[in-house]
Amino acid sequence: MRSSTSCNSPPRLALHGGPPVRRRPLPLEFPGAHFYGREERLLTRRVLRARSPFRYYGFARPEMTERFEKEFAQFLGMPHALAVSSGTAALTAALMALGVGPGSEVVLPGYLWVSPVSAVVRLGAIPVLVDVDRSFCLDPEDLRRKLTSRTRAVIMIHMSGSTGRVAEVAALCRRRGIPLIEDVAQAVGASVRGRKLGSFGDLSTFSFQLNKNMTSGEGGAICARTLRLHRRAQAAHDLGYPRTRAGRLDLSNRALTSWGIGARMSEMTAALALAQLRKLPRICAAMRVRKRSLKALLKDIPGLEFRRIDDPTGDSGNFLITIFPTPAKAAFWVKALRAEGIVTARQGMSNIRMTDWGMHIYHHIPALVMRAAVSDGNNPWNDSRNRSSVGRTYGKGTLPECDDLISRSSLLCIPPTLTRRDLIEISAAFHKVAFAHPLVSGKRR
Numbered sequence: 281m282r283s284s285t286s287c288n289s290p291p292r293l294a295l296h297g298g299p300p301v302r303r304r305p306l307p308l309e310f311p312g313a314h315f316y317g318r319e320e321r322l323l324t325r326r327v328l329r330a331r332s333p334f335r336y337y338g339f340a341r342p343e344m345t346e347r348f349e350k351e352f353a354q355f356l357g358m359p360h361a362l363a364v365s366s367g368t369a370a371l372t373a374a375l376m377a378l379g380v381g382p383g384s385e386v387v388l389p390g391y392l393w394v395s396p397v398s399a400v401v402r403l404g405a406i407p408v409l410v411d412v413d414r415s416f417c418l419d420p421e422d423l424r425r426k427l428t429s430r431t432r433a434v435i436m437i438h439m440s441g442s443t444g445r446v447a448e449v450a451a452l453c454r455r456r457g458i459p460l461i462e463d464v465a466q467a468v469g470a471s472v473r474g475r476k477l478g479s480f481g482d483l484s485t486f487s488f489q490l491n492k493n494m495t496s497g498e499g500g501a502i503c504a505r506t507l508r509l510h511r512r513a514q515a516a517h518d519l520g521y522p523r524t525r526a527g528r529l530d531l532s533n534r535a536l537t538s539w540g541i542g543a544r545m546s547e548m549t550a551a552l553a554l555a556q557l558r559k560l561p562r563i564c565a566a567m568r569v570r571k572r573s574l575k576a577l578l579k580d581i582p583g584l585e586f587r588r589i590d591d592p593t594g595d596s597g598n599f600l601i602t603i604f605p606t607p608a609k610a611a612f613w614v615k616a617l618r619a620e621g622i623v624t625a626r627q628g629m630s631n632i633r634m635t636d637w638g639m640h641i642y643h644h645i646p647a648l649v650m651r652a653a654v655s656d657g658n659n660p661w662n663d664s665r666n667r668s669s670v671g672r673t674y675g676k677g678t679l680p681e682c683d684d685l686i687s688r689s690s691l692l693c694i695p696p697t698l699t700r701r702d703l704i705e706i707s708a709a710f711h712k713v714a715f716a717h718p719l720v721s722g723k724r725r
């Protein structure tokens with residue numbers, strides 16, 4: 281813009297026809313998969329050699345899933361861990377362990393993923409949305425306002441690698457006698473002041489799907505604080521009954537007789553998950569270090585704000601959320617940065633406006649907004665036992681703070697393989713856009 285002869289004039293943005301800062305795509309996210317190697321090969325081979333892919337019995341005594349559960353519980357600092365087939369199954373079994381059903385409200389934040397909501401609705405309960413604060417996680421002030429005599433559980437979701445005021449939320453739930461589930465699918469390995477996320481609640485759930493910090497392709501886990509909840513989750517994730525020591529169904533325990541969801545983990549999956557768990561601290565450290573360097577490189581850009589993270593040393597580091605002053609500026613910046621080459625290859629979702637982040641935003645979940653039925657004649661919003669709760673709505677505008685933050689923020693993945701050069705080029709692109717289009721007025725020239 282303006283005269284291109286002045287030495288002070290900004291370089292032409294790639295968006296406006298100038299040369300981009302970089303042309304090679306950034307590495308894809310999928311943190312755990314970048315670390316696949318010898319350990320994964322060794323452990324999966326052991327399962328193949330023993331011809332024992334099922335966790336409860338086989339030709340040889342299966343050991344992978346049990347080993348994984350022991351090490352996972354120890355890693356988290358929780359007394360019990362149960363391996364399951366996915367994060368969605370983990371949430372479902374956790375809610376079943378708590379007895380959530382028609383007549384219950386389950387509270388959860390508006391920046392989320394479809395799985396926790398679907399788990400609540402499939403069980404016939406009513407989801408109640410709570411606003412988020414600048415940490416992009418559940419706001420305890422709004423939580424206090426949304427609790428009712430029907431609240432059966434609170435799900436705090438540690439979004440995008442880190443958390444908000446989890447200790448405060450846990451204390452509030454304890455005071456009110458309401459069970460807390462932590463959904464740690466996006467933040468496994470993260471901690472707050474030395475305490476692992478997933479060790480604050482009564483139950484915590486995890487996913488090991490490809491996008492998560494550690495991955496077995498599919499997979500998940502549930503940690504429980506009490507043996508009672510652990511046993512109930514165990515029956516729920518399996519066929520509705522506990523198992524004997526020999527791994528056979530025990531049909532004699534009346535207290536634990538119910539309907540299960542068939543979501544066991546296989547020994548092959550457990551072999552991958554175990555190898556990844558042992559690398560998890562390294563995976564998170566790689567992302568955290570890169571994120572810290574990038575934030576340091578961007579520090580001098582006026583008007584750029586980042587998501588609030590109270591303890592950056594415990595951040596798992598997988599995402600950088602940038603908050604812009606207005607939605608229009610967020611839209612322009614993301615477009616301009618992408619034109620400068622700050623994009624991943626096609627399979628990736630990186631450097632996007634958060635409004636394009638699909639079913640991570642409550643009002644982008646079609647089934648929630650339209651309050652869709654689970655099956656014919658089975659719709660929690662038409663169930664008389666939910667009479668006092670059915671007035672809840674889920675359209676855009678329900679959570680003003682969440683809507684505002686999402687409308688003017690961007691999300692950049694921080695793969696653990698970003699090179700020094702990648703970081704410098706990302707920073708160069710940010711500075712180039714900042715020079716051409718300052719975020720705060722009066723800073724140019």
Ligand SMILES: *Cc1c(COP(=O)(O)O)cnc(C)c1O
Binds near residue numbers: 366369395463500
């Ligand atoms: C990925 C994810 C899940 C679901 O995990 P799956 O293993 O894909 O079923 C649940 N909650 C959150 C917050 C997630 O990001």
